[in-house]
Amino acid sequence: MTTTIDGTRIAQRIRAQVAAKVTEATGSGRIPGLATVLVGDDPASAVYVAAKRRAIREAGMRDFHRHLPPRATHDDVAAVIDEFAADPHVSGILLQLPLPPQLDASVLIDRIPVTKDVDGLTTGSAGLLARGERGLRPCTPSGVIALLDAEGIPLLGAQVAVVGWGELVGQPLAQLLLRRGATVSVAHEHTTDLAAVTRPADIVVVATGVRGLIGPEHVSPGAVVIDVGIHRTPAGLTGDVRSAELDGIADRITPVPGGVGPMTIAMLMVNTLRAAQWGAEREPVAA
Numbered sequence: 001m002t003t004t005i006d007g008t009r010i011a012q013r014i015r016a017q018v019a020a021k022v023t024e025a026t027g028s029g030r031i032p033g034l035a036t037v038l039v040g041d042d043p044a045s046a047v048y049v050a051a052k053r054r055a056i057r058e059a060g061m062r063d064f065h066r067h068l069p070p071r072a073t074h075d076d077v078a079a080v081i082d083e084f085a086a087d088p089h090v091s092g093i094l095l096q097l098p099l100p101p102q103l104d105a106s107v108l109i110d111r112i113p114v115t116k117d118v119d120g121l122t123t124g125s126a127g128l129l130a131r132g133e134r135g136l137r138p139c140t141p142s143g144v145i146a147l148l149d150a151e152g153i154p155l156l157g158a159q160v161a162v163v164g165w166g167e168l169v170g171q172p173l174a175q176l177l178l179r180r181g182a183t184v185s186v187a188h189e190h191t192t193d194l195a196a197v198t199r200p201a202d203i204v205v206v207a208t209g210v211r212g213l214i215g216p217e218h219v220s221p222g223a224v225v226i227d228v229g230i231h232r233t234p235a236g237l238t239g240d241v242r243s244a245e246l247d248g249i250a251d252r253i254t255p256v257p258g259g260v261g262p263m264t265i266a267m268l269m270v271n272t273l274r275a276a277q278w279g280a281e282r283e284p285v286a287a
């Protein structure tokens with residue numbers, strides 16, 4: 001019997017915990033705030049940003065938002081980031097990706113101060129993660145860890161295969177798992193014998209952006225499979241895993257939608273709260 005992991009329910013629980021802590025913070029005069037910056041008219045990005053803003057308001061936090069036109073220049077975006085960076089009511093800044101082609105995402109992301117980097121994507125945050133120092137971690141990988149923790153799946157000593165090397169998910173996730181005492185193998189869609197890497201794993205996490213890459217040939221009976229991929233098809237959303245074919249093989253599997261996606265948003269709430277606490281420590285505001 002393969003169980004479907006309910007990411008929506010776990011995410012909801014985490015969001016409720018954040019909301020409770022926000023109420024406490026608000027009582028002492030500090031309301032955490034998230035600033036989202038959306039450039040252009042990509043419909044998927046608009047949907048994601050709307051979902052993040054809704055979650056922020058539901059958690060009782062302040063919602064700041066700027067929408068820039070598709071032809072916005074580097075200086076236009078930089079000015080918005082600098083304004084939010086200087087605003088003491090803004091705890092965290094999120095620059096929604098992808099950006100239009102005239103803009104350099106890495107340069108603009110690195111304008112966000114590490115203390116407000118709720119996406120955990122700046123060079124500074126990546127460095128803090130690599131060194132194991134305090135900092136904000138990227139939301140999708142920390143969401144995967146939170147999901148495994150909520151399911152009571154032990155990481156210490158576990159064999160984990162991470163399929164995908166990306167800066168947003170695979171790479172930071174491998175580092176987080178290593179810090180939790182897992183034995184981590186990292187592979188990707190070009191790995192010659194992918195099954196040789198994934199079959200020994202207790203946990204297989206897939207974040208390649210290749211639809212249906214992973215099937216029964218890759219997974220040993222009893223394994224836990226986490227599908228980070230999201231593909232929009234005429235039949236609806238689907239992931240990097242052919243999940244129907246894993247029924248009866250995997251012990252547990254995350255669905256798409258309703259798996260890792262909602263966890264990403266929940267961890268953004270956690271990071272915004274943490275950023276607010278971190279900011280308050282650095283520059284105390286008079287009550």
Ligand SMILES: Nc1nc(=O)c2c([nH]1)NC[C@@H]1CN(c3ccc(C(=O)N[C@@H](CCC(=O)O)C(=O)O)cc3)C=[N+]21
Nearest residue numbers: 048095096097098119139257258259260261262264265
């Ligand atoms: N600066 C930045 N930070 C991000 O974290 C970021 C980004 N840019 N660009 C795009 C990706 C993608 N991403 C998702 C968030 C939630 C769901 C999610 O909640 N998905 C729902 C379904 C909703 C849907 O995908 O239509 C689910 O899986 O159940 C999916 C994907 C965050 N990203």
